[in-house]
Amino acid sequence: MAYDLQEQEQIDSMKAFWQQWGKLISGAVVAISVAYLGYKAFGYYQSAQASKAAVVFADVEQAAQSQDLAKVKSSAGLLQSDYSSTAYAADAALLAAKVAFEKNDLATAQAQLSWVVQNVKDESMVAVAHLRLATIELDQKRYDAAIAELGQAHPSAFDALFLDQKGDVHAAKGDKAAARDAYKAALAKLVGESPNRQFIQTKLDALGG
DSSP states (O other): OOOOHHHHHHHHHHHHHHHHHHHHHHHHHHHHHHHHHHHHHHHHHHHHHHHHHHHHHHHHHHHHHTTOHHHHHHHHHHHHHHOTTSHHHHHHHHHHHHHHHHTTOHHHHHHHHHHHHHHOOOHHHHHHHHHHHHHHHHHTTOHHHHHHHHTSOOOGGGHHHHHHHHHHHHHHHTOHHHHHHHHHHHHHHOOSSOTHHHHHHHHHHHHOO
16 A cells, blocks of 8 residues: 555554554553552452452351350451451450450450551551550559550540549559649540530539548
8 A cells, every 4th residue: 555755654654653563552551550460359359358358247246145265265266366457356356355464364355455556557446456565554553654654655536535534543553733733634635525525524523622
């Protein structure tokens, strides 16, 4: 087929462009395709992991209802070892800690809560873990350790809860002045008619002064 001069120049220009950039473009297309396929494969993997983790978590919940601490620990451990990236692992650790605390197995409760602190990225869950660790320390009269837990970074939405518990620790320690300050600070952090307001106010009033 015969081409006029302008068409021939365009063809030659395209050939020259492809000779210069063709390999790079082809490589980029392949790289994008591989990345996309990898992204889709990872998505399928995450979905499959979440589905499997959900089944194990159901075992944790069932064992927790029957207060079977051994089963709770076993299933929670499986989630932490094989499905640690899922939210179910964190939920199971908090639930296992609750059952262990109720069974007075404080070592297991602390271990489960510490796992949350060390491995979970959700700041709210970590804050809950610190609060519960502080409760355990308070229960054992380790007041300084409890205060240390309550001094950890947490979302501002938890400020009132952390300050309220600090008040409890100081009150148990016999430091009424520090307890009053903590309770007052907790009240100042509450928004509107929070259900905790009256409870904290009652504790503050009980301190007198």
